[in-house]
Amino acid sequence: MPLLSALGPVPAHRACGDVRVAGVAGVAGAACAVGAAGAAGASWLPLRTLCALGLLALAGAAAAQAVKPPAVGIYTCVDDRGRRLSADRPIPECTGKEQLVLNRDGSVKHVLPPTLTAEEHAQQEAQERKAAALRAQRAEAVRRDRNLMVRYPDEATHERAREAALDTVRLAMKTTGTRVRALQTERKPLLAESEFYLGRPLPAKLRMQMDANDASTQALQEAAAQQEAEMRRINRLYDLELDRLRRLWAGSAPGSLGAMPSASGPAAAAAQVPVSR
Numbered sequence: 001m002p003l004l005s006a007l008g009p010v011p012a013h014r015a016c017g018d019v020r021v022a023g024v025a026g027v028a029g030a031a032c033a034v035g036a037a038g039a040a041g042a043s044w045l046p047l048r049t050l051c052a053l054g055l056l057a058l059a060g061a062a063a064a065q066a067v068k069p070p071a072v073g074i075y076t077c078v079d080d081r082g083r084r085l086s087a088d089r090p091i092p093e094c095t096g097k098e099q100l101v102l103n104r105d106g107s108v109k110h111v112l113p114p115t116l117t118a119e120e121h122a123q124q125e126a127q128e129r130k131a132a133a134l135r136a137q138r139a140e141a142v143r144r145d146r147n148l149m150v151r152y153p154d155e156a157t158h159e160r161a162r163e164a165a166l167d168t169v170r171l172a173m174k175t176t177g178t179r180v181r182a183l184q185t186e187r188k189p190l191l192a193e194s195e196f197y198l199g200r201p202l203p204a205k206l207r208m209q210m211d212a213n214d215a216s217t218q219a220l221q222e223a224a225a226q227q228e229a230e231m232r233r234i235n236r237l238y239d240l241e242l243d244r245l246r247r248l249w250a251g252s253a254p255g256s257l258g259a260m261p262s263a264s265g266p267a268a269a270a271a272q273v274p275v276s277r
Helices: 003-007 012-016 025-037 047-066 118-151 155-197 204-249
Strands: 074-078 084-087 099-102 108-112
Touching: 118 204, 155 204
Parallel strands: none
Antiparallel strands: 074 084, 074 099, 099 108
């Protein structure tokens, strides 16, 4: 005869003893009690197995109570026909419209924007790119003005920088003038020699020397014109900077004066002077 049948009904607290699962004595004891209570009807099962079955049963019941569908909210909108529609999920009839997502008390949880067409999506991306470019321009203007004020804390510092930039071009212009005068000196004996060949072709060597002198003189004249233009450009750029700095020194916020009419920093590089012998 099985042991349980011989001993008769076993009290739950004696059959299970001090059973503890995951530190929760009450649940484990109740589960063992459930298993022990069924011992009379299923006496062929070991007592330990009955306790385990009871624990599984209670755990399943607790999990079933814990799992609840998430409260997503109530979707509502007005369709193209003017009807107020509501559902527990996004409404297909209103994909092109805003849909309100409501809490259970009727308050607005959030707004679901309309689904954009391919063309609308492209337009939105273009607008976002344009806005990002404007933000970058503003940030660059602020950075440029702050750097300008750090570089030139006062007007005297700015004027020294102007003179340094102009001195580079002045030196190039001086070199150009010296070379032009040298070419004019070199040309005098060539002209004197050419007078012996009036009405006759010039010798090849003399002709080449005069052509080289003419070409070098023309190149230097072009360089001198470029250097004069560079002087005007540098002065114009420093004038623009000085006007901007005066307003910044007076209290205008960096980035609030708009873009510079031309490059932010003056370029002081002079035109290269051609060298000819």
